[in-house]
Amino acid sequence: MKILILNGNPKAEYEEFDLYLKDLQSLFESKNHKTKLIMLRNLQLHDCIGCYACWLKTPGICFFDDGIDEILKEYLAADIVISASPVIMNFISALLKRVNDRMLPVMHPFLKLNEDRMGHFLRYSHYPKTVLLLDRPEGSNLIDMVYKNSQRGAPKILNTKQSMEEICNEVINY
Amino acid sequence: MKLLIINGSPKPGKNNTAVLLKRFIEGFKGTKGNEVEIFRMNNEQAYKEAAIRFETAEAVLLAFPLYSYAMPAGVKTFIEELEPLLGKCHGKKVGFLVQYGFIEAVHARALETYLEYISGMLCCDYLGTIIKGGCDGLTKSEKGNRKIRMGAYEIGKTFGATGCFNKKQLDDYSAPEVQKKQNSFLLSIIIKIINKVYWEKAFKKNGVTYEGSFAKPYGK
Structure with missing residues (x-):
């Protein structure tokens, strides 16, 4: 299985979180799952500015050439993407949200009706399963609510207070 | 009342959020003595500056587009700047305006719950969240979408006169909740x-x- 871990920890001094993800990566690899870990705070990613270039000018490609293309490639090539973030002000970090917003190129502008509400066409035929890994259980219900609303459904939400073995099993058997 | 309006649209130029705000402000200023300070927030420096202004404001309206079913990353950066103010904003009124392309209100309801929750954590008086879908392309035609613009005006007018949002007015404006x-x-x-x-x-x-x-x- 191919796994991508996006580390959305904005603070270098919160080493514990980074180390946890490194250990998790090693655990996946020890079980023969190819695992890539991207440290988001080391990239100088721009916020999405809603320019729609990825829909209307260069379909599927973001206007900003700041390394987002690598993330999009890895995202689409993965079987499972683990977006990891500390809970800050009861939500995912702005750093992780930035990457979230920058995923617009994987959608197509055309609208469609999904039962009782509008959604967008998907650009690709294959997408990874998504896991949100938070540093604590508190706040996860609000985050879960927000993402449950999204078109591709809620990601599985796990937290680093769970044992690493348990996380690993949950992810692999997802 | 003096109202600080923070526009968190990440777009560099014209933006749909500003179109709604313009009408809201016209309505709000219909009551004598009401004043508005507009702050545009779309870069790192501005998120910090907005948090400083938020701290001293009497009433705040935070307006932004819905991105991936939540606030844009920049608005989240601003919310993170408010962390030192948790539990310290007694008496401060705070309301929100969220606009986006999909027509139904349901897309922003979970976020609304979050916004109310975080207002509570700050100990602000939560006014409510103006939710309006079908707003993509508002900047493109000054004359079209009259109903959307006038709705924002009416809500601003009510708020200007009473200092509160009217729940029924917000619900009527946000409709439809989902498609029948x-x-x-x-x-x-x-x-x-x-x-x-x-x-x-x-x-x-x-x-x-x-x-x-x-x-x-x-x-x-």
């Missing part, structure tokens, strides 16, 4: 027209063909 099943046939036709005359026209103007718009540069 009996409307789905008609709506699927409307959606096809939007795709054709709005989106397809927009990418063709840039020389992108129908097939080209479905390009898959990074996968299958």
Whole structure:
């Protein structure tokens, strides 16, 4: 299985979180799952500015050439993407949200009706399963609510207070 | 009342959020003595500056577009700047305006719950959240979408006169909550027209063909 871990920890001094993800990566690899870990705070990613270039000018490609293309490639090539973030002000970090917003190129502008509400066409035929890994259980219900609303459904939400073995099993058997 | 309006649209220029705010402010200023300070927030420095202004403001309206079913990353950066104010904003009124393209209100309801929760954590008086879908392209025609603009004006007027949002007025403005099943046939036709005359026209103007718009540069 191919796994991508996006580390959305904005603070270098919160080493514990980074180390946890490194250990998790090693655990996946020890079980023969190819695992890539991207440290988001080391990239100088721009916020999405809603320019729609990825829909209307260069379909599927973001206007900003700041390394987002690598993330999009890895995202689409993965079987499972683990977006990891500390809970800050009861939500995912702005750093992780930035990457979230920058995923617009994987959608197509055309609208469609999904039962009782509008959604967008998907650009690709294959997408990874998504896991949100938070540093604590508190706040996860609000985050879960927000993402449950999204078109591709809620990601599985796990937290680093769970044992690493348990996380690993949950992810692999997802 | 003096109202600080923070516009968190990440767009560099014209933005749909500002179109709604303009009308809201007109309504709000209909009551004598009401004043507005508008602060545009779309870069790192501005998020910090906005948090400083938030701290001293009597009443705040935070307005932004819905991105991936939540606040844009920049607005989240601003919210993180408010962390030192948790539990310290007694008496400060705070309301929100969230606008986006999909027509139904349901898309922003979970976020609304979050906004109310975080207002509570700050110990602000939560006014409510103005939710309005169908707002994509508001900047493109000054004359179109009159109902959307006037609704924002009326809500601003009520707020200016009473210092509160009226729940019923907000709900009427946000409607429909979801699409009714009996409307789905008609709506699927409307959606096809939007795709054709709005989106397809927009990418063709840039020389992108129908097939080209479905390009898959990074996968299958």
